[in-house]
Amino acid sequence: MRTMKKIMTAVVLLASITSLTACGGGQPSSNSGSGSSSVQVQKGDKTKIKHDDGAKTTEPKKGGGKSLIVYFSQTNTTKAVADSIEKQTKADVFRIEPAKPYTSDYNELLAVAKKEGQDNARPAISGEIKNLDDYSLIYLGTPIWWGEEPMIIRTSLDRYDLGGKTVAPFCTSGGSGCSQFRDDLVSAEPKAKVLDALHVEHSQKDQADNLTGKWLKDNKLS
Ligand SMILES: Cc1cc2nc3c(=O)[nH]c(=O)nc-3n(C[C@H](O)[C@H](O)[C@H](O)COP(=O)(O)O)c2cc1C
Numbered sequence: 064m065r066t067m068k069k070i071m072t073a074v075v076l077l078a079s080i081t082s083l084t085a086c087g088g089g090q091p092s093s094n095s096g097s098g099s100s101s102v103q104v105q106k107g108d109k110t111k112i113k114h115d116d117g118a119k120t121t122e123p124k125k126g127g128g129k130s131l132i133v134y135f136s137q138t139n140t141t142k143a144v145a146d147s148i149e150k151q152t153k154a155d156v157f158r159i160e161p162a163k164p165y166t167s168d169y170n171e172l173l174a175v176a177k178k179e180g181q182d183n184a185r186p187a188i189s190g191e192i193k194n195l196d197d198y199s200l201i202y203l204g205t206p207i208w209w210g211e212e213p214m215i216i217r218t219s220l221d222r223y224d225l226g227g228k229t230v231a232p233f234c235t236s237g238g239s240g241c242s243q244f245r246d247d248l249v250s251a252e253p254k255a256k257v258l259d260a261l262h263v264e265h266s267q268k269d270q271a272d273n274l275t276g277k278w279l280k281d282n283k284l285s
Pocket of ligand 1: 176210211238239
């Protein structure tokens with residue numbers, strides 16, 4: 064079963080690479096923000112993180128909770144979806160930036176990402192969310208790398224306790240779905256309420272507003 068899944072992932076990845084090559088501009092380029100350490104939470108207050116280890120519930124926290132979009136994006140496809148969510152919900156935004164920027168060479172990045180996955184690595188993040196307690200709803204977005212979330216997402220899940228919060232996952236890819244990412248999220252955050260994921264293929268980037276709008280409505284988030 065696991066082998067079959069790996070084969071399926073490899074097939075989708077191959078198709079994705081072919082499509083990236085075929086449509087030219089799809090080659091990952093250096094993340095516009097990845098060379099800097101300009102990670103910041105926009106708008107919200109900046110109080111210290113408190114990990115909520117006690118009295119966790121499976122229900123979202125009640126009472127005036129704010130919404131925060133947390134995402135990683137190497138080539139700005141996931142950013143386009145995050146921007147669309149921000150536009151439609153006015154949520155605050157925290158972009159996950161690697162402390163050491165990823166290579167802009169696509170083939171090198173494939174190898175780096177594969178090795179990070181094999182090593183179950185936790186690449187360091189630059190910046191931090193300083194006011195997580197203010198938020199009861201977290202939109203968590205990522206590209207799909209080798210069929211799952213990049214390890215830098217796991218660094219974030221290790222660092223932040225999302226117990227008691229509602230998490231709305233979204234992912235972008237060349238074709239692979241978000242199910243492995245969502246499963247990993249549920250495992251890492253068993254006390255969060257994890258909603259259905261939004262999947263946007265990179266070829267659908269132009270339709271981000273429509274797809275995001277429908278997903279927000281379906282999940283009663285707008
Ligand atoms: C290292 C790497 C691995 C990838 N693996 C997959 C994959 O397994 N399945 C897939 O459909 N797309 C895969 N892709 C394509 C990306 O998921 C897709 O281009 C995504 O939208 C990029 O998002 P971003 O621009 O926010 O970084 C991969 C891309 C990279 C760079």
